[in-house]
Amino acid sequence: MPIFSRSTAFSRVTAIAAQRPVHAAFSWLHNNPKTLLDAQAELVAIPAPPFGEEARSHWIAERFRAIGLTGIQTDAVCNIFGFLPAEHLPPKSTGHIIVVSAHLDTVFPASTVLRPSITRVNGANRLAAPGACDNAAGVIGMLALAQALIHSKVKIAVPIIFLGNVGEEGEGDLRGVRHFYEQPALAGRIAAHLVLDGAGADSAVTQALGSRRFQVTVSGPGGHSFTDAGTPNPIAALASAMAVLAHTPVPERPTTTLNIGTIRGGTSVNSIPETSTASIDFRSTSPDELLRLEVALHRAVEDAVDEANTATKKLGPRARGPLAFEIKKIGDRPAAQLTADSAILEMLRAVDRHLGIQTDLRLGSTDANIPIALGIPAISVGAGGDGGGAHTLSEWFSDKNREIGLRRILLLTIALAEWAAEQQVV
Numbered sequence: 029m030p031i032f033s034r035s036t037a038f039s040r041v042t043a044i045a046a047q048r049p050v051h052a053a054f055s056w057l058h059n060n061p062k063t064l065l066d067a068q069a070e071l072v073a074i075p076a077p078p079f080g081e082e083a084r085s086h087w088i089a090e091r092f093r094a095i096g097l098t099g100i101q102t103d104a105v106c107n108i109f110g111f112l113p114a115e116h117l118p119p120k121s122t123g124h125i126i127v128v129s130a131h132l133d134t135v136f137p138a139s140t141v142l143r144p145s146i147t148r149v150n151g152a153n154r155l156a157a158p159g160a161c162d163n164a165a166g167v168i169g170m171l172a173l174a175q176a177l178i179h180s181k182v183k184i185a186v187p188i189i190f191l192g193n194v195g196e197e198g199e200g201d202l203r204g205v206r207h208f209y210e211q212p213a214l215a216g217r218i219a220a221h222l223v224l225d226g227a228g229a230d231s232a233v234t235q236a237l238g239s240r241r242f243q244v245t246v247s248g249p250g251g252h253s254f255t256d257a258g259t260p261n262p263i264a265a266l267a268s269a270m271a272v273l274a275h276t277p278v279p280e281r282p283t284t285t286l287n288i289g290t291i292r293g294g295t296s297v298n299s300i301p302e303t304s305t306a307s308i309d310f311r312s313t314s315p316d317e318l319l320r321l322e323v324a325l326h327r328a329v330e331d332a333v334d335e336a337n338t339a340t341k342k343l344g345p346r347a348r349g350p351l352a353f354e355i356k357k358i359g360d361r362p363a364a365q366l367t368a369d370s371a372i373l374e375m376l377r378a379v380d381r382h383l384g385i386q387t388d389l390r391l392g393s394t395d396a397n398i399p400i401a402l403g404i405p406a407i408s409v410g411a412g413g414d415g416g417g418a419h420t421l422s423e424w425f426s427d428k429n430r431e432i433g434l435r436r437i438l439l440l441t442i443a444l445a446e447w448a449a450e451q452q453v454v
Contacts, residue, residue: 169411
């Protein structure tokens with residue numbers, strides 16, 4: 029059974045939207061589009077490659093202080109977070125909290141040229157820069173939400189943590205949010221988690237796409253292509269293994285994919301290489317399918333190396349070997365899904381109804397994977413506006429319709445706080 033009905037959720041959202049401080053928060057959002065876009069341009073000019081997000085973390089810490097958040101902390105992996113306390117609760121309350129987060133990192137290396145520019149396109153302001161949308165839009169949305177709540181003195185029912193986290197993209201493997209949830213003093217208090225990722229106000233990721241990523245290395249003695257002929261070749265063995273793996277069947281339902289992303293090795297055309305390495309990506313909505321593909325990978329590599337070593341032994345004294353292999357897991361994102369009657373979904377639908385929009389529920393791999401897999405109500409949504417060219421040097425963000433996206437997350441955050449307060453007294 030749903031925790032409460034859709035009509036109850038809609039009544040709650042309607043009552044929240046009618047409050048004077050909430051109207052004041054809406055007004056702040058309406059009156060500050062230039063302030064937000066200027067801050068976004070400043071943010072994207074700061075490099076934030078995977079495992080190099082410190083400068084952005086410091087920038088957000090200063091913004092948190094200027095806004096008026098309390099208890100600002102930078103943790104061991106460079107996540108930055110601050111608190112918006114609930115005024116009616118004691119400062120050291122250990123009750124429920126709500127988390128609003130946005131990832132700081134981008135896919136671009138530190139050497140990427142960052143020259144953000146703002147132009148006027150089709151009646152809206154457009155910011156062009158790598159990372160302008162993913163995820164500068166989410167970070168600025170998080171800051172706008174915090175500032176609007178504080179400026180308008182909205183009374184929230186439980187404390188809110190605003191989290192700028194590292195490590196969402198690529199080999200970051202959700203390390204920022206993963207680390208955050210490993211802190212028992214906070215993790216045990218989280219009632220719901222709202223992830224702001226990219227632009228838009230018409231979708232929400234409610235099903236966490238799981239992934240496992242591996243790096244396979246095959247190594248051997250190497251040698252000259254002629255004088256050491258017969259020495260087992262790591263590239264040949266690895267290529268054989270990848271060919272077998274590529275023919276592993278994957279189902280359409282549950283949605284599952286297999287990709288061999290890179291394969292490299294060797295030093296010259298007339299050298300038997302000493303090493304060869306490949307990277308592999310498995311994705312699925314099913315943990316069982318991810319496990320099946322992992323087993324298939326191990327079997328393919330083991331069989332290919334054994335076959336190469338067996339062939340080498342037949343050469344007798346000429347044999348130089350054997351080959352060895354290593355399979356290293358370099359990424360592991362859990363697969364999970366919100367239940368259809370989740371309270372966070374009912375509140376999102378109620379907010380949509382109030383604003384006259386409709387959310388498309390989607391599958392994706394985001395920071396929300398971690399809390400959803402832990403059984404914590406969480407969704408990932410855009411922070412309004414529009415964007416394109418994600419993960420390319422031509423990335424852009426338009427502030428057209430940013431305001432409705434910000435209103436959406438503001439109403440949802442307040443409603444989640446009220447719901448969380450009720451859960452701890454039930």
